[in-house]
Amino acid sequence: MSDSEEKIYSCMCSGNCQSRCRLHVHVRNGKAVKTQMAPFPDSRYNRVCLRGLSHVQRIYDPDRLKYPMKRIGERGEGKWERISWDEAIDLICTRFKSYQQEFGKQSIAFSGVSGSEAYIHGAYSSYRLANVMHATQTEHSLDMSDTHGLGRVLGTGNTWNQSNDRADLVNAKTILIWAANITDSHPHDWRFVLEAQQKGAKIVVIDPRFTACAARADQWISLRPGSDPALAMAMAQVILSEKLYDTNYLLAHTVAPFLVREDTGRFLRHSDLTGVKPEKKSRDPYIVWDNQTGCGSMLDQVENPALEGSFNIPGETTEFKVTTAFSLLKKSMSVYTPEYAGKLCEIEPHIIQDLARLYAANTPASIYNGFIQYDNGVQTGHAWGILASLTGNIGKPGASVGHIGRVGHDVNFAKLFFPEGKKSTTIPWVYLKHVLKTGQFYNKAHPIKALFIYASNVVCNATNQNEILNTIFPALDFIVAADIVPTDTTKYADLVLPVCHWFEMLDIVQGPFHPYTAISEKALEPAYESKSDMDIYRMIAKGMGLGQFFDYTDEEFIDMLIDNDVARKEGLTLDALKEKKVVQTLPTCWVNWENNIFWTRSKRLEFYVEDPRPRLDCGIEIDKSREHLPVFEPPIEAWPDHPLAKKYPLVYHTVRQRWRLHSQWFGTPWLRELDPEPLVSISPKDAKKRGIKDGDVVEVFNDRGHVVLKARLSQAQRPGMVSVPKGWQRHQFIAGSYQELTTDHVNTTSYNQCFYDVLCQVRKFKTDSRDRKKNG
Amino acid sequence: MADKRYGMLVDMQRCIGCHTCAIACKQGNNLPNDVWWNRVLTFGGPAMDTPHGSFPNLEMKYLTLNCQHCEDPPCVAACPAQATYKREDGIVMQDYEICLGCRMCIMACPYTQVRSYNEKNPEYYLDFQVGDAWVEKQQKGTVTKCTFCHNRLDKGLQPNCVEVCPVRARYFGDLEDKNSEVSILLATRKYTRLLENKGTGPSVFYLI
Numbered sequence: 001m002s003d004s005e006e007k008i009y010s011c012m013c014s015g016n017c018q019s020r021c022r023l024h025v026h027v028r029n030g031k032a033v034k035t036q037m038a039p040f041p042d043s044r045y046n047r048v049c050l051r052g053l054s055h056v057q058r059i060y061d062p063d064r065l066k067y068p069m070k071r072i073g074e075r076g077e078g079k080w081e082r083i084s085w086d087e088a089i090d091l092i093c094t095r096f097k098s099y100q101q102e103f104g105k106q107s108i109a110f111s112g113v114s115g116s117e118a119y120i121h122g123a124y125s126s127y128r129l130a131n132v133m134h135a136t137q138t139e140h141s142l143d144m145s146d147t148h149g150l151g152r153v154l155g156t157g158n159t160w161n162q163s164n165d166r167a168d169l170v171n172a173k174t175i176l177i178w179a180a181n182i183t184d185s186h187p188h189d190w191r192f193v194l195e196a197q198q199k200g201a202k203i204v205v206i207d208p209r210f211t212a213c214a215a216r217a218d219q220w221i222s223l224r225p226g227s228d229p230a231l232a233m234a235m236a237q238v239i240l241s242e243k244l245y246d247t248n249y250l251l252a253h254t255v256a257p258f259l260v261r262e263d264t265g266r267f268l269r270h271s272d273l274t275g276v277k278p279e280k281k282s283r284d285p286y287i288v289w290d291n292q293t294g295c296g297s298m299l300d301q302v303e304n305p306a307l308e309g310s311f312n313i314p315g316e317t318t319e320f321k322v323t324t325a326f327s328l329l330k331k332s333m334s335v336y337t338p339e340y341a342g343k344l345c346e347i348e349p350h351i352i353q354d355l356a357r358l359y360a361a362n363t364p365a366s367i368y369n370g371f372i373q374y375d376n377g378v379q380t381g382h383a384w385g386i387l388a389s390l391t392g393n394i395g396k397p398g399a400s401v402g403h404i405g406r407v408g409h410d411v412n413f414a415k416l417f418f419p420e421g422k423k424s425t426t427i428p429w430v431y432l433k434h435v436l437k438t439g440q441f442y443n444k445a446h447p448i449k450a451l452f453i454y455a456s457n458v459v460c461n462a463t464n465q466n467e468i469l470n471t472i473f474p475a476l477d478f479i480v481a482a483d484i485v486p487t488d489t490t491k492y493a494d495l496v497l498p499v500c501h502w503f504e505m506l507d508i509v510q511g512p513f514h515p516y517t518a519i520s521e522k523a524l525e526p527a528y529e530s531k532s533d534m535d536i537y538r539m540i541a542k543g544m545g546l547g548q549f550f551d552y553t554d555e556e557f558i559d560m561l562i563d564n565d566v567a568r569k570e571g572l573t574l575d576a577l578k579e580k581k582v583v584q585t586l587p588t589c590w591v592n593w594e595n596n597i598f599w600t601r602s603k604r605l606e607f608y609v610e611d612p613r614p615r616l617d618c619g620i621e622i623d624k625s626r627e628h629l630p631v632f633e634p635p636i637e638a639w640p641d642h643p644l645a646k647k648y649p650l651v652y653h654t655v656r657q658r659w660r661l662h663s664q665w666f667g668t669p670w671l672r673e674l675d676p677e678p679l680v681s682i683s684p685k686d687a688k689k690r691g692i693k694d695g696d697v698v699e700v701f702n703d704r705g706h707v708v709l710k711a712r713l714s715q716a717q718r719p720g721m722v723s724v725p726k727g728w729q730r731h732q733f734i735a736g737s738y739q740e741l742t743t744d745h746v747n748t749t750s751y752n753q754c755f756y757d758v759l760c761q762v763r764k765f766k767t768d769s770r771d772r773k774k775n776g
Numbered sequence: 777m778a779d780k781r782y783g784m785l786v787d788m789q790r791c792i793g794c795h796t797c798a799i800a801c802k803q804g805n806n807l808p809n810d811v812w813w814n815r816v817l818t819f820g821g822p823a824m825d826t827p828h829g830s831f832p833n834l835e836m837k838y839l840t841l842n843c844q845h846c847e848d849p850p851c852v853a854a855c856p857a858q859a860t861y862k863r864e865d866g867i868v869m870q871d872y873e874i875c876l877g878c879r880m881c882i883m884a885c886p887y888t889q890v891r892s893y894n895e896k897n898p899e900y901y902l903d904f905q906v907g908d909a910w911v912e913k914q915q916k917g918t919v920t921k922c923t924f925c926h927n928r929l930d931k932g933l934q935p936n937c938v939e940v941c942p943v944r945a946r947y948f949g950d951l952e953d954k955n956s957e958v959s960i961l962l963a964t965r966k967y968t969r970l971l972e973n974k975g976t977g978p979s980v981f982y983l984i
Contacts, residue, residue: 006909033906034803037940048940050799056906183792187942194790194943210827212792215836222832658794669901670802673810674795683831694823714826715834 005029009523010038010581012509013052014122014502015661016114018404019188019513021047022582023055025503025523032056032503032524042588044167045514047188050671051661057668058501059527063485065498066528075473076492085529085539088495092452093543095478096133099449105134106425107449109432113140115455115483115664118507118520119411120557121500123455125533127417129541130424132549136448139616140456141429143403145377145752146369146384148615149630150402153385153607154593155600158615162402164366165590166513170195171398172366174358177205178384179228180370183212184658188513189368196398202362204355206231209653209723210716221355222718225651225756226374226635227345231352232383233630234341237333238356239390245360247307249392250326253596254605256389257288257305259296259313259322265628266610267602268313268322270298275316286602287313289324296322325608329386332629344632360391364398371403373653373756375636375747382609382630389607395593405592407512410567410585415560419549428616428751429462430744436475442619450478454499454533459488460663460729463753464744465737466705482536487663488729488737498530505532506554508561508577515586519558519577612749620748627749635757636745648702648759650686651721654738660727667729678728678738679712682762683719687711690762697734697765700724702758705740708765709733722762734765781847781866782924783951783958784938785967786840787983790945793818793825793838797937797946801842804925804936806907808898808914813922814842814937815889839982840946842937843868843890843922844970847977851891854884860919866951866979867924877917886974891921908936924948951979 006028013021013035026034035055037048068088073079083091099107110130116122130137144158151157169175169192182190190213197203197218205217206228214220223231239245250256259268268287271278273296278284285298288305296313299305308330310323338349345352359365367387372380384401393399425446427435435441436448459468465488473479473492481493490496504527507520526532531539534554541550552560559574567573570585577583600606612627614620637644638651659675660666680700682692692698694713699706700722707724717723724738742758793816801807801814819837820828827836845868851860852868859875862868870881870891882891898914905911910927914920925935933939938946949956962981969978 028909029904031904033904034908047942048796048800049942050794050796053796053799053803053940056803057901060902183794187792187794187796190792191790191943210832210834210836212825212836212838215827215834216789216792220832669809670799673812674798685831712823712826714823715829715831716825716827716836717831719831 009503009521010519011503011523012118012507012518012520013055014116014118014507014509014520015051015664016117017185017661019047019049019186020117020509020511021049021052022518023048023052025055027523030525032059040514040516040582041584044588045516049187050658051665054665054668054670055503057670058484058665059503059524061485061667063667064527065483065485065490065496065530067498068529069496071494075494076469078491080496085531088497089539089543091495092480092540095450096540096544099477100133103447103449106136107447108133108452109136109138109427109448109450110452110454111138111429111456111458112454113142113456113458113461114662115457116502118502118509119561120507120554121505121533122507124413124417126452126454126537128419128549129537129546131418131422132420132541132546133544134423136446137424137426138432139426139428139751141751141753143371143752144615145375145747145750145754146372146381147403148750148752149378149381149383150385152382152609152612153389153605154402155598155606157599160404161406162592163405164400164592165405165515165586165588167192168397168400168589168591169193169366169368170199171589172196172364173201173398174362174365175201175203176359176365176367177203177213177217178367178369179207179372180368181207181211181213181656182368185370185656186513187658193368202358204358208718208721221347221351223345223347225653225721226376226638228372228374229376229379229383229630230336230341230344230632231347232380232387233333233336233632234338234352235356235359236383236386236390237336238338238353239360239387240330240333242357244357245390246392250389251305251307253392254389255602255608256307256324256326258286258325258602258608259288259311260325260328260608262321262323265625268296268320272320273313273315282601328608329629332631336632359387359393363391363393364396365391365393366398366400367402369402373754374638375745375754375757376633377752377754378750379630379633385605386607386630389605394605395591395596397589397591400592404512406586406590407510410517410564410570410572411510411561412564413561416557426616428618429458430746430751430753431618433467433472433744434746436472449476450480451476452480452482453489453493454482457483457487457489457663459492460727460737460739463739463742463755464704465739467744482533484530485667497536498528499536500526500530500532504530506558508558511586515584515588515590516582517572517577517585518582521581614749614751616751618748618751622749636747636754637743637759638757642759644702644759648761649720650760650762651756652700652702652741652758652760653721653723653756654726654742655723657725659725663727663729666727666732678709678725678733680709680762681712681714681717681723683717684713684715685719686722686762687713690764692762692764698762699765700741700760700762702741702760704743706736707733707738707740708735722760779952780864781951781979782845782929783866783949783979783981784924784935785947785958785961785981785983787945788837788839789983790943791838791840792943794942796940796942797840800936800940801922804907805911806900806905808894808900811892811894811898811920813890813920814840816840841887841890842980844887844976844978844980845924847979848975850884850886850976851881854880856880867926869923869926870919870921872912872915872918872920875918877919879919881919886971886976891919893919
């Protein structure tokens, strides 16, 4: 065959690894035959991985869902009847209408996660319909604990806008890779780390497990699982006690000199002193202590504010006892000495001291952090924010902390999502069980009868699988699941809808791990009877009498997002996308917070959180007094003095490996040739105690459930913990599922699924426990 | 001296064992099921992704392994049919049309599993050819192996495995050209070749 018969399309790999690789999809005779790394304007960002090169096997997966199917047996029994799209849409609309009539508009819930991060057909595809239906939407409850903690300091709230561009890592002199297995989960960032290392930067990996990046780092620190906040706070303690902090930065760009009222825990403001309420809260100046005059004055009038001290400041009616935020920080961190934290973290105190000195002195320093998967993640994120505040390691080339960074600043999501304003109710996934049990949300009746699941595989990926299958799903009358292939989730649905593969539909995709916005062309016709996500919502909307909101083509929806002045200024238009495929919408190596203006109320880094609030408002109060500054709380379960630790002495990690992205690519044959089955990684020491040899079939279990698989003895595994790879479907284990063991504990501050905050035991698998498989 | 000698460099300091090269080769060359021309081994560990040493004093490195395209290839000497031959540019080729399937080349090659023998008709997951349009069709009863993507070189492209490397650990070029990237790297970096003592003169160099 000659090359000329091959057509090449510009598509985007839009999974949730954040890399958003541009691919050339080669099509011969109407079939995709190759996905290839496609260039970005700046070749430093060119990227592809083993998954991106395996798409042809996903597109032509013989197991692809081919047509709508209605359940005819019991849920989960696997008996289906093929129906037409007309019948499927009619069934959905009839049910949705009757539930909404009887139980209220909120009784339909849409639940998507991150199956695709393309803007039209992916994770956000249901938002428009959910809003015009006044329905419920579940919020993913993922990766949001440390994000929330650091987000409080930055003021970025529920977003991931925290870090610099990953390519900016080359400018760092110190990089702390903290709770991140970059070489498996973000391989494209590793070359920037290597470049920094080649220029002399010191790379420290902080991870209980030994990983490929730990192997390449200058230093690897294995800490006790879940002790991360103690390590970060001890670093802060060292920086404070050794005066390694940047006083000028603290005074100019953080709340360090702000005065905290002893009575309320809030910053002292001008209106407190005058007793006159300001016209606008934002126009109520903060009061600081003026070292020159020896009295409290408005921030912008004081040249030399006090960093430390407690003061009595008279107001019109009363005297205020106040202390600077810096002094409060110093006091609260003082207990976390390297010796004390060293015991919690199982790290030698001098290692903590050296780490703190390195981060504070060998600058610019960046913290490349993963998502903290323990219940105490908010404290870790908060403490990272404190470290950045103390040292000024933020807002500069090579100085960065936190997740993802800038994306979507030029996209008008509101126009697409909320044509009539925000009308849907958002409930965090971890809180859904409670709402279903009580029928209430925010102290109001909130029955939910139907769940429409898309761009996600919750049964496989969300915590406490048995609770999903035995409590959440039975509480729902009607479950629809839309996906590309059958999954753990579609198996338990009442109606299954076949969705297009990414390259069978037109979409728009942005960074975050590169500075570009790109079109993802429709390279192929939809396989079988599959339809794009948005086409499914168009049909449902029409059936629900809401068709007028969906009278737009995919191109018109894309245009709706980028038809704004910010985008136009960047040259981001539909025509430009169609012509060039890729438009640069952020500078290369962009630095976040360069002007040191943060999204907090004070525009400064608020390491002291004046008014700590839960990440999402479910109408539940939190104890604010414990959250102004971080306090070490052990993980909710995975800690040696937990009562369950005697019975279940091992910490249980569900780790992300290169072979899958969450649960996607679970059945891709090329990848399965290399990685044919799940293996639990256990240290030889723990294995020996249990009489387990490499390759033995073992059962990993706790009170919530079990998983049966072969053991891999590995020195990479820290003794006292085991790791099971994430993303395998139930049928790929000998019995059970890795997700049966995880906890659905609700943290009412973070509302985050804490995947690693789990204890378990491991034993050799015996035939009598094999009976459990028959029972599911 | 030949005008040109192709060589491949793999930087073991950079390689993270991600297998992107292995999959790029598998896809690009439309390799049959269970055939891998480019494999990724964990160097020193007993199994994939397991380190050498004992916790916490550990080391882990990866070694990608494909046909070494030797200067003095024992496979060529062993082939009774001249199906295995060395091109002037150093690429060791396998002609499926001539190959008898005797597997003398596999026995002669000192490197493990860089060649595969198609005992049966090659099997594929998909019923159409994937990868680059120009790759030779694999045949029953013949031996196959890495070709340095010779057809891609003819078109001025890099081998599939080199093009994709996420950490930029793979380099390809002309060893005879002193100004080529590969020659410059070999002049400035420490390197090793596999089983130097066998005297085969591999064209694959591992930067260490």
